[in-house]
């Protein structure tokens with residue numbers, strides 16, 4: 387069967403930038419455009435040139451891409467020619483091969499937002515698109531509020547599309563601008579538009595996630611015959627976001643009926659980069675990736691429940707709808723109070739800890755994990771602490787050092803120029819072999835700012851660990867998460883610390899105590915013990 391081509395139009399750099407809290411720099415836009423190009427999308431909408439300095443700067447040095455670089459703008463204002471519309475001129479000045487213009491198709495908006503007649507609006511659409519074509523650009527028309535407009539006046543809404551096509555637009559895109567239309571309605575209207583004479587091969591869909599259905603709505607339009615999807619990486623976009631291409635691309639490539647009837651410009655190799663691209667975007671945005679994101683989230687292939695883990699180890703297809711490797715993601719079988727022996731053996735094997743199937747320590751480890759999780763520990767996010775617990779129960783834990791005592795003080799005072807400062811100081815006494823060692827450390831950065839009591843403790847611990855010093859010198863803390871579990875008099879604090887070393891390893895440890903400093907200290911000590919074991923150090 388020959389597959390029909392479906393085109394992907396990415397608007398991460400335009401609608402994605404309309405996400406509250408997102409502000410790309412021009413350099414970041416360039417990096418994202420290059421990632422999208424390597425992925426295999428067909429159009430990259432780079433922004434609205436002339437609307438803000440960043441977008442103008444991006445287009446002034448837009449990267450060369452195989453995908454068609456597209457500038458976004460709006461149809462000309464009434465009462466002036468397209469040639470004399472300064473907003474349209476700004477968009478054209480970007481010199482892109484394609485321009486996408488948003489225009490009204492909902493009579494309510496024509497009257498309320500623009501304050502012009504329906505005929506004037508049609509004129510604006512016609513003249514603007516014709517001007518782009520005369521300038522040698524590919525013209526696309528985003529039919530704003532199309533589904534609401536169609537509900538009010540279907541003939542007029544379709545006439546706007548026909549006007550754009552007749553003026554030379556290559557694509558007209560049905561936009562569910564307010565995101566309130568449900569998938570069945572998107573499908574019904576898209577079919578009706580095609581029956582009314584708009585070819586599916588020139589029809590696109592642009593949906594928003596206000597009812598949590600942006601991806602479903604995009605698929606409904608494709609089912610009805612539309613052949614271009616507009617969306618964004620990780621579903622960024624105005625309000626609740628746009629249809630996520632990070633979800634749509636794997637779905638179109640791996641799921642029926644799309645896999646065998648449609649073809650997109652993304653290769654299997656590109657698909658295997660989708661998790662990396664998704665996480666890189668979050669890194670650029672300085673926000674934690676959404677764990678539960680379909681396909682690319684870190685929990686997308688995490689099998690926490692014992693029954694699931696047991697079957698997964700026999701055959702991954704039992705609880706996975708696709709192979710995680712196809713989207714560049716990984717299977718995880720975490721330890722927790724939901725786990726059974728299968729999770730346990732899988733996690734131990736991953737850590738290189740060999741245990742016989744009938745070793746009675748397995749049951750003890752499982753019981754201990756469940757007991758400690760009941761006390762506030764969480765091992766599914768602290769694999770290194772789980773390994774230490776298992777080694778202890780197996781009788782294989784090595785004894786590196788004892789902490790005899792520690793003390794932390796936090797002082798708030800005014801400095802010499804009267805500025806209020808706080809200073810944390812820690813004292814740690816450890817015993818290594820027969821030797822007692824005392825370290826003191828203050829926690830201030832180069833600017834003299836206090837980095838807090840946990841940092842002071844870490845510095846004191848890491849200052850002098852005698853024979854182990856060389857092993858911990860390349861170790862640093864990369865993340866620190868605090869959570870109060872329980873409530874009232876039963877409240878306790880859980881601290882998860884993520885550490886990294888010069889060998890590129892990252893590991894997480896957990897500590898629990900009613901006292902936040904004590905919980906942090908437990909996690910810090912565990913982090914050091916894990917590092918010494920992984921480095922193959924022999925106890926002094």
Ligand SMILES: CC(=O)SCCNC(=O)CCNC(=O)[C@H](O)C(C)(C)COP(=O)(O)OP(=O)(O)OC[C@H]1O[C@@H](n2cnc3c(N)ncnc32)[C@H](O)[C@@H]1OP(=O)(O)O
Nearest residue numbers: 434436437438460461462463488489490499500530563624
């Ligand atoms: C559905 C969407 O997401 S479309 C994308 C929306 N994106 C953005 O708005 C981000 C970029 N926008 C901007 O930087 C600014 O709004 C600009 C530079 C485009 C325009 O700024 P300003 O000239 O100050 O106008 P302002 O933003 O206040 O209002 C928009 C104007 O465009 C008019 N307008 C809106 N849509 C259209 C259209 N499709 N065709 C013609 N005119 C339009 C409005 O009626 C309003 O006109 P008015 O000033 O005569 O009332």
Ligand SMILES: CC(=O)C(=O)O
Nearest residue numbers: 488528530531561563
């Ligand atoms: C064009 C666009 O972003 C919208 O209508 O939602």
